[in-house]
Amino acid sequence: MPERDLESIAAALPAVRALFPTHAAFGEATVADVLGPALAxxxxxxxxxxxxxxxxxxxxxxxxxxxxxxxxxxxxxxxCVGDLDGDGREDVFLSQNFFATQDKTPRxxxxxxxxxxxxxxxxLTAVAAHESGVRVYGEQRAAALADFDGDGxxxxxxxxxxxxxxxxxxxxxxxxxxxxxxxxxxxxTAVGAVICGRAGDAWGPARMVGAGSGYWSxxxxxxxxxxxEPVRRLRVLWPGxxxxxxxxxxxxxxxxxGMDGGLRVVSPEPPPTKKRR
Numbered sequence: 244m245p246e247r248d249l250e251s252i253a254a255a256l257p258a259v260r261a262l263f264p265t266h267a268a269f270g271e272a273t274v275a276d277v278l279g280p281a282l283a284x285x286x287x288x289x290x291x292x293x294x295x296x297x298x299x300x301x302x303x304x305x306x307x308x309x310x311x312x313x314x315x316x317x318x319x320x321x322x323c324v325g326d327l328d329g330d331g332r333e334d335v336f337l338s339q340n341f342f343a344t345q346d347k348t349p350r351x352x353x354x355x356x357x358x359x360x361x362x363x364x365x366x367l368t369a370v371a372a373h374e375s376g377v378r379v380y381g382e383q384r385a386a387a388l389a390d391f392d393g394d395g396x397x398x399x400x401x402x403x404x405x406x407x408x409x410x411x412x413x414x415x416x417x418x419x420x421x422x423x424x425x426x427x428x429x430x431x432t433a434v435g436a437v438i439c440g441r442a443g444d445a446w447g448p449a450r451m452v453g454a455g456s457g458y459w460s461x462x463x464x465x466x467x468x469x470x471x472e473p474v475r476r477l478r479v480l481w482p483g484x485x486x487x488x489x490x491x492x493x494x495x496x497x498x499x500x501g502m503d504g505g506l507r508v509v510s511p512e513p514p515p516t517k518k519r520r
Contacts, residue, residue, distance in 0.1 A: 245269075245277055251347060252277065295319050295337075299365045310337075310359065313369035317341070317354030321386035321457040325397045327375070329417030329469035332363035333448045334370075338383035338401055338458070356383055356401055356409075363448075381406040387456060389463030393510075395419050395496060397467050402460075419469025421497035421510070422477065424452060430482060432464035433502075440468035441476040477506075 245252060249269040253260040259277060263269040275282050294309040309315075318341035327334040339354025356379040359367040372378050381403035391398050391410070395418030399411040420440060426433030434454045440447045447470050456462040468474050479487045481502055489506045491498060497510035 245272065245274060248347065251345070254346075297335075297365070297367065306365075308365060310367060311369045313357055314359065317351045319354075319357075320384055321401075321460055323386050323388050323399070323457060323460075323462065325388040325462070326419065326467065326469050327358055327360065327370070327397060327413070327416060329396065329419050331442070331447050331470035332361045334361045335359040335367060336377075336386060336388070336399060338379075338386040340382045342382045342404070352380075352382075354383070355379055356386075377401075377411055379403065379409050385458050385460035387460040387462050390421060390465060390467050391463075393421070393497070395421055395467060395469070417469050418496070419467045420474040420491065420495065422466045422468055423464070423497070423499045423509075424479065425499060425501040426482065427502060433479075433481065434464070435482040437480040438466050438468065439478045440470060440474035441478070442470040442472035442474050445470070446478070447474070 249259070249263060249266050263272060278285060292309070295314045297308045297310055298305040299308060314337055317339040319337040319339055321338040323336040324333050325336070326332065337357045337359070339356055340352050342350040342352065344350050355372050356377045358370040358375040358377060360370050361367055377399065379401050382405065383401055384404050385402040387400050388397050389400070390396060392412065396413035396416040398413050401409045403409070422438055424433035424436055424438070425431065426436065432452060434452050436452045437449050438452070439449045447468060450466050450468070452464055452466065453462060475491050477489050477491060477500060479500060481487065485502065487500070487502070487504050489500060489504055491506070492508055492511070494511050495508045497508070499507045499509055
């Protein structure tokens, strides 16, 4: 049976109105009745899932993992990957909601903007709004991550359609190492480079410097690498394929790394302690 009502179908297929003079007649019709002879020429498309889904690269295939139910409450637009709490495991932020739905279709407005905490193995758990502090009630669109105050914690900016842009300052995450790359001429921020930090015997997640990071947005080119222990080694795969590995001085909080392997410490002091709230 057709899911949409007579008015909605007739707006796209005006001939339907002549076939079904009343809503009752249309309500009893099948898809074959509505399409008539055109059914034989119609293509059939089948949707197997509408879930917002994470696809994990397993080398020879992608593993589909539906996100938690909180991610399914509303449409997701931007998806940002970063380390919210500084535990060395990548988290995900989703901007949510969509109001410009079709006539007679309720708007999608059940999202506040959602942080999903990663376990480092592909698992994601929703972080409640009272814990993350993120509450955006409007029609969220672009979102971007940047340590805008330079304290070694990842902050969040979220735009809204027809409403104010929200900026959320991270006050609880474990501070990490700020890393700025100096790329070749024409690519000064080394877009396309992949950065990985090491603490002790463990390498952390790989992070790519991007020129675009989601829906009409771009994350900061300054990456923040945080792990359970301070990052003491960096590995960078540069655009073009060259690789650099360098030691990080013990008390460094921000460094600049060039393609020649030269490392400059910008901030040797720990970041200021923020009052938790």
